[in-house]
Amino acid sequence: MANNAQTPDAILLQNYISGDETALQILIERHQSKIFGFIYSKIPDRSVCDDIFQDTFIKVIKTLRTKGYNEEGKFLPWVMRIASNLVIDYFRHNKKMPYQRETEEYSIFDFMTDSSLSIENQLIEDQVYLDIRKILDQLPEDQKEVIKMRFYEDLSFKEISEITGVSINTALGRMRYAVINLRKIVEKNNIILTN
């Protein structure tokens, strides 16, 4: 173990790639304090830091196993860079409010929408409701009654049948004919009921 303390990182990495698992353990023990300290300086939450520390070394392991080790770079700065990117990812994922910067290409008002109707659309909507009321008046009384109870008073067919003194099936039948007749009137008079 005394030798291990002096073994350079590059040799330990080569040993690890060759299959020596203890080399990784030595590397972790050697650098864990700096790497974990760096993560903790950005995110002061031990459990999150543990997760990021783990993810950092998982990336290290995967890269070493698949691509090998590039001796041009020093091991610790490389690992710190991976940890730094994971810290940035963590903040990106945890951003509660999306941040949009206004540029010359698009204005902030391009993606801000107003859910309320415009004055024009409000007028159209009022006109549609008025047209529907007028069409309803053309229906036979029993069909008009079912439509009003179901859609305007929000009653169930059971309640409608109890109030009007007919069976549920009769109430359903009246509704069916009411809808068919409404469609016929709309088609005949070329009425547009859309906003």
Added chain:
Amino acid sequence: MGKLYAKKRQSIKEMKPSKSAVSFILSYSQAMKIVKVGTHTFENIVN
């Protein structure tokens, strides 16, 4: 004698990951096997 308002600096403990985190990494390293087939690379976790 003047009162000292400066706080005594607390000794900073060496920051280390939990033992379970390190243990997980070592277990992962042992279990992970890379298989290369042609241009494809497959990762296997062998329990």
